[in-house]
Amino acid sequence: MPLQALRTVTKSQNGVGAFILQCKRMEFHYCDWAGSSRGMNAFLKSHLQAFAKANPQVEITVSPRPGRHPVVRGLYMNGREKAVCVRNMAPSEIVQKATLLRNANGERLRRVTKPVKSMNESVRGVWDPFHGSQHRVAAMAASEKDAEVHIENTNIHGNADDAPPYSEDDHMTLQAYLALAAISSQYVAYILTLLMPSTIVSYINADLGPDPNYTWINVSWNVAASVMVTVGGRLSDIFGRRYFMIAGACIALIGAVVGATGQSINQMIASGVLFGIGGGLLEMCFAAVQEVVPMRYRVFAIGCFEMTALIAFVSPVIAYAMLSQTIMGWRAVYWFLSSFEACGLMLLMFCYKPPTFHTKHRTDGKTRIELLRQMDFFGVLLFASGYISFLLGINWGGRKYAWSSAPVISTIVIGAVLLVSLGLWEAFANLKYPMLPPKSGLLFVPAGKPIIAGVYANMVSYGTILAGLVVVFFCQRVGHERWQQVGFMVVQTALIGSLASVGLDDKIQAIITIIVLATTITPPQLLAFVMISMNIDDQVDIGVANGLASTFRLMGGAVATAIYSAILSNRFASELPKKMAPVIAANNISASSAAGLLKSAALNTAAAYKSALSLPGVTATVIGSTQRAVKLAYVDAFKMVYLIALAFGGVAIICAAFTKSIPKDRKTLRRAVKMENETKVEDLETKA
Known part of the structure; x- marks a missing residue:
């Protein structure tokens, strides 16, 4: 790939340096038959070409690793290397791992217990994302066989907000x-x-x-x-x-x-x-x-x-x-x-x-x-209306309306149709x-x-x-x-x-x-x-x-x-008459009193039992037997x-x-987010 150097003039500016990618070669190892390498094989077919084209300064090699888990390996300018096992990972996950290896420098990750402060106005390392202008490497493809690589100044002033929202070792504050x-x-x-x-x-x-x-x-x-x-x-x-x-x-x-x-x-x-x-x-x-x-x-x-x-x-x-x-x-x-x-x-x-x-x-x-x-919002509407309609039908059935009644059947059917429509909408809508x-x-x-x-x-x-x-x-x-x-x-x-x-x-x-x-x-x-x-x-x-x-x-x-x-x-409604029958028979309660007593038992409240005492033949003993019959009916229910x-x-x-x-x-020490007041404290430490 022919390279063309750009003429640049150095200028005095705090924290600005040329961006030199530390990763010089990446190796992708796969297996033809192992199930753990399915994601890697799919990555090689559908993602690798785009990844390589986006990173022309990195040498890409692909080699088989029969009978072993797939691995991505990065080799760096300092002579070090890093390897990541990507078994059972999806292609998108492998892209993320490869990007991490590309951006690394080969050094071991060390936990820093004290804040790092810049003591002088000089360039830290080969590239500092926190000060001055950021640079990025871009490829301008002229044809399939050659490309011109240049360094482009994006003229975006970096600060702590441009850093990733987490690190690999975030301590709790x-x-x-x-x-x-x-x-x-x-x-x-x-x-x-x-x-x-x-x-x-x-x-x-x-x-x-x-x-x-x-x-x-x-x-x-x-x-x-x-x-x-x-x-x-x-x-x-x-x-x-x-x-x-x-x-x-x-x-x-x-x-x-x-x-x-x-x-x-x-x-x-x-x-x-x-x-x-x-x-x-x-x-x-x-x-x-x-x-x-x-x-x-x-x-x-x-x-x-x-x-x-x-x-x-x-x-x-x-x-x-x-x-x-x-x-x-x-x-x-x-x-x-x-x-x-x-x-x-x-x-x-x-x-x-x-x-x-x-x-x-x-x-x-x-x-x-x-x-x-x-x-x-249309999906939310389908979900809410379908769910509420379906739940209303189930809640009404056997209580407010009979299960075979039109209100129960219609609300359940409408709810089910809306929920099915929700699934189709979510599956096929863009x-x-x-x-x-x-x-x-x-x-x-x-x-x-x-x-x-x-x-x-x-x-x-x-x-x-x-x-x-x-x-x-x-x-x-x-x-x-x-x-x-x-x-x-x-x-x-x-x-x-x-x-x-x-x-x-x-x-x-x-x-x-x-x-x-x-x-x-x-x-x-x-x-x-x-x-x-x-x-x-x-x-x-x-x-x-x-x-x-x-x-x-x-x-x-x-x-x-x-x-x-x-x-x-x-x-309970079907079992209660069965449990009450022995109580009514044992106490010789009349048919009219039995109907009132059965109604009080169905309500099962203190007020209902108190009113039942006014019925002919109903005594406190009968009420006690009725309450036990109610409990037995509930046990069966x-x-x-x-x-x-x-x-x-x-x-x-x-x-x-x-x-x-x-x-x-x-299962790493990474945290998904940091609080805004945490970020402000760290920004002050960085800028000090």
Whole structure:
């Protein structure tokens, strides 16, 4: 390749030197038959020519390596060399590795514990990207056989913003730890808005109702959150997370105030919707916490992150204590939520300062309007409308309308069609930013002992606390995340099946099983977040990746809640007359009184049983027998729910077997982002 030297005149300028690439040769070794070399073979066919043309100053060689993993090797002017194994990597990943080798200088990476300061006004090394004008080497191809190489002055003044957003060995700073504290406070608030209202929902219905739609106080949270989490994740990836997190905290605060002052079930549902919208935006905390810590410690960090929500996991006890010890009753719970949200909002505003829009787009020069135009708003519309329609149909079936009624069938069919249309739209539309690239409750508790009721309500939370310890001390050390997922799914499915054998008086078996089951639920969820974030090619998309995971998790929870609630209600309605028949026969209750007693049993409230005492032949003893019959009917109804859940457990095991463990070479000390206040400190040190 003929080279033509350019005439240049030296000039006195601080920090400017000629750019001399230190890599002189790169070797690409492949295997014809090994499965680990498929990505390398595809790279050689489709990417190598472009890579070589873009780097004419580097000698490129390709040679076979039979029976061995593929390797990319770089040889440098100082006589050193570096090699990277690229087994099982995609072509795009190999391009990234080759680019890193090309830009390296052969020296070993050394961890510097002290800030590096320039003590004189001279050129540091052969090229300094932080001062003066940057230079780049470009090739002007005149034909297929020759090219003219020249050095072009881009006349862009370099500064710290032009450096990569991370290094291979990023240490944690005080600003990073404060950011983690702020993110954790929002996670606690997020869990509180889910657990505390669901704990007291029956008391709300008793005070403001009764209303058959009161379950939507909880369901609306999942619906709104699952729609918002993907949108918020994608938007925060593009525009920065800070103001989306702050918006989520503000909306959740408004939801708490609306709930505290609510005068009807519809207002409480509106509060649940606001909680869901705020929670959907705050759900990106799973992505935010992983960005801040080194990639090697993401599993450990997200386990500790889960354990910080201890106050949220014991919130059912707090809720029942407020019910029994405060004059405001259930409204005190919402005022507690509003005060906690306000404190978390202040912490978020002062301590969480992730990369801004300017930092994220300092190189591409795109504007906010330009990026908004490229968003997949039609996909969001299809998803939201299809999901809500499908969920409404399932929730109505067997309760508000018969399963064969037109409202149920039409809403389910319309929802399914819209969701299928969403898949086709995402697959075939030319989109720049496509949208698609835990909950428990108690039925019977001691009515006269609200604190004990709160302790029972915490059974799942006790297991969740243990789950955080499992993630920190077990999952982080073991690795092999795919097989961990399979193991957790197998244990979950077995324990869910065992719950079908729990009888009315098997309290110890139920408590132990639920705690152990809850211990196995959280680890695979947290592992899934880390596996997804570590396996994506570009950490810039961590928000939308975790957002999609959260969307389907919340959507699955909402759909499962609707399905299982419908099964439970229908099964209970069919079992209750069978369980009540012996009670009616043993006490010689008339047909008219039996109908009223059966109606009171179906309502299963203190007021209903009190009114039933006025029926002829109904005594306190009969009421006691009726309550036991109701419990037996619920036992059989829940048994059906658990047996049906086994089928979903089997599907989960199969899906877990097809996941992908985190590659060891990605478990580095690299951090995906730095806080804005961290960057400013380092800029001052660099410019000193």
